[in-house]
Amino acid sequence: xxxxxxxxxxxxxxxxxxxxxxxxxxxxxxxxxxxxxxxxxxxxxxxxxxxxxxxxxxxxxxxxxxxxxxxxxxxxxxxxxxxxxxxxxxxxxxxxxxxxxxxxxxxxxxxxxxxxxxx
Numbered sequence: 001x002x003x004x005x006x007x008x009x010x011x012x013x014x015x016x017x018x019x020x021x022x023x024x025x026x027x028x029x030x031x032x033x034x035x036x037x038x039x040x041x042x043x044x045x046x047x048x049x050x051x052x053x054x055x056x057x058x059x060x061x062x063x064x065x066x067x068x069x070x071x072x073x074x075x076x077x078x079x080x081x082x083x084x085x086x087x088x089x090x091x092x093x094x095x096x097x098x099x100x101x102x103x104x105x106x107x108x109x110x111x112x113x114x115x116x117x118x119x
Contacts, residue, residue: 035090037097039080039106041117042073047106051094055081079113080106 036055040048040062048070052058059078065071084090096102107114 032085033087035084035087037082037084037090037094038078039097039110040070041077041079042070043075044073046073047103048073048076049094049097049106051090053087077117080110 033053035051035053036058037049037051038055038059040050042048050058061067062070062076062078063074065074070076082090082093084093097106
């Protein structure tokens, strides 16, 4: 699991490499798919949790208003993502973060970011 926090609300320029470097991602030759869960801060201060295998594309879709569940809550801020090698791990994490306990955990984990954003 890789944890990344995005302070500027943008998708990261360079997505994480596997720590061993064996997949070639550090040279831009990745042959492994990464699966991501991501957190958006909506304009009503709610958090949106989603998952994808193409993070940059998905964030662009949200920002362009192409995602039905967030298009009425623009502008959004991209504040957090986690990367996984296995799709099942990403799906399990997304499911947990959508529970009451998971939402509480996430708010605690990101509380300093919220202080800086004034939320």
